[in-house]
């Protein structure tokens with residue numbers, strides 16, 4: 322069947338299926354109805370409460386979202402043919418891969434996020450960003466899923482829907498993203514009194530959490546991000562993607578401002594910054610120590626009383642800070658068999 326013809330047949334089928342879906346009389350059960358198994362994600366005491374979503378989290382919903390995430394069918398007939406979400410978002414690297422000019426953002430603890438993408442182009446909750454990924458980025462052809470031997474039944478079981486729409490694809494993916502929760506790094510175990518940090522890691526932690534390094538203002542514990550936008554002084558003039566948040570709001574105060582990325586699993590997600598300009602954490606720490614550049618929109622937090630733009634860390638302090646950043650690696654998360662490719 323040609324694509325055009327399939328588009329025409331779609332609405333006709335909908336008319337045929339529509340009334341039967343609604344015919345929910347006492348003697349005849351709704352053929353789309355489903356029984357799902359609720360799933361609860363247990364969070365450590367120091368985590369914020371999870372935001373409320375319109376869909377309950379279910380085993381069936383997460384499993385469907387996981388399968389879609391790893392399935393190249395999603396890009397069939399779209400501009401990104403042959404790709405799955407997981408092609409650019411690899412579990413072993415906290416769901417990133419090294420990329421060209423725009424660095425891939427990781428998928429970890431995004432349920433708490435309200436702005437998505439480096440410049441915050443999409444705001445809302447997980448379902449809103451999934452709607453963007455499905456409709457604008459992948460331009461998912463739902464007919465491919467509707468005519469698949471397994472997907473219609475999987476969608477019915479997970480979401481109680483007889484006719485797959487892009488919104489349903491976004492709903493399933495959003496459930497999967499709620500499952501991508503990381504709470505088992507060494508730093509987490511330290512916060513739960515389960516494991517000690519080494520002397521060097523403790524020293525790095527005090528630099529991170531005090532005015533010495535001043536990192537915690539923006540990379541706040543426990544999500545290691547404040548979910549806000551800052552110009553941290555990577556450069557003093559801005560063109561192209563480097564204008565950051567300014568491209569979305571047109572507000573000069575946000576020139577060069579980017580979303581604070583989480584530092585969870587940061588040792589696994591090189592290169593660093595929105596354009597991947599730094600190859601190692603040592604380079605990042607060198608930048609924060611003495612590389613910050615002035616511009617009118619520079620975040621005031623980057624200006625230090627007395628010393629101007631430099632925090633002037635010693636080589637020992639830099640090494641300690643890097644050691645602390647390594648404690649944010651959650652090996653259970655990146656090796657979790659339940660998060661792997663299901664195919």
Ligand code: HEC
Nearest residue numbers: 404405406409423424425426436437438439440450454459
């Ligand atoms: C071709 C590579 C590629 C593919 C395929 C891809 N992504 Fe991404 N993803 C990126 C890049 C690059 C970014 C950062 C882009 C930006 O911020 O402008 C990103 C960012 C995101 C973000 C924002 C994260 C945040 O912290 O704000 C989400 C969510 C996301 N992707 C989900 C998906 C989903 C779902 C799919 C599959 C439907 C997908 N991605 C497929 C490259 C990709």
Ligand code: HEC
Nearest residue numbers: 534535536539551579580581582593594595605609620622
């Ligand atoms: C004023 C807020 C702010 C402060 C203070 C701050 N950061 Fe950042 N950090 C950001 C933002 C925003 C980015 C992304 C910037 C970009 O890509 O243009 C970032 C990026 C990073 C990255 C790279 C993340 C990635 O996924 O590529 C690392 C690592 C990092 N910061 C560590 C630190 C450390 C260590 C400190 C303390 C010395 C610190 N930050 C202080 C806001 C801040």
